[in-house]
Amino acid sequence: MKSIQLLSGIALLVLGFTSCKDEKQEKAQKTVDSYVAYVDSVKNVAAEDLKADWKSVDAEYDKRAQEAELALADLKDKTAATEKVNASKIKYEEFKNEMTAVFAPPPAPSPKQQLRNALFGEGKIGDDMSFAWVNAQNIHSVYQQFVHTVENNKDNYSREDWDEVKLLYEALDSRKNTVEKEGLTAEDNRKIAGLKIKFAPMYTVNRMGAKSEENKEAKK
Incomplete structure (x- = not known):
């Protein structure tokens, strides 16, 4: 009887670990997807609307990028997610350079x-x-x-x-x-x-x- 109870307890413990692990991976994947979606959404905002709040937009990007990097470590198969994160990094940096040029004050006339x-x-x-x-x-x-x-x-x-x-x-x-x-x-x-x-x-x-x-x- 005690053996049956012990085996049952171990089984429940393993099930609990499996559930936690699945939740962790699911959360990590959502974090990555949220980061990718944020980059895509920022790129769809008109430049004049971004200009007034660019510092906040850029700070939010840094936060989400860090969270996505940390989330990769929690994924069992991280190849696809890593590619997504890297592609969004490149996409955002190109966009940031473009906006920096757009937001720069015009050169003083000669x-x-x-x-x-x-x-x-x-x-x-x-x-x-x-x-x-x-x-x-x-x-x-x-x-x-x-x-x-x-x-x-x-x-x-x-x-x-x-x-x-x-x-x-x-x-x-x-x-x-x-x-x-x-x-x-x-x-x-x-x-x-x-x-x-x-x-x-x-x-x-x-x-x-x-x-x-x-x-x-x-x-x-």
Whole structure:
């Protein structure tokens, strides 16, 4: 009788160990699957939605990745699970690099572009030097901003800055020749002529001064 009871007790103990082992493996597999699913779900979120909470998203990824690595040790046959985890690691790292590039602040504009932005407005004139946006309705205000900006900054411009100012001024003048045939009013034409008269001596005198200052610095 005692032998039967002992054997029964051992059988129950083994069954208990087997059940615990199965539960442990099942939990480990769920952890791996959850990690894989998390990576896939993050990749499906729009970049603008991720940006505001990226630190939390990345921290959650690290947590789940560590849990998945630990879970592999509890799996009897870990080959397939290991492949899943490694594939998701690569997938996430590639995605993270992509998002890092997307979230990075845009590079500061070059000094030449900063000058163009000041003279005409942010991004109005790029490398293509297109003045197609200037028309009969806005050309007077474009000249106004240009000439007044030059006047306000004339003491700070280098010789190279003045050369760029002259290049842009000539390009604007070229656009004016086209705009005159497209309905430029006599009043605006008169006001532009006044601004041109103001600009010409200001350019000549200050560019010469900038060149003189640079020659003095070079001699030092």
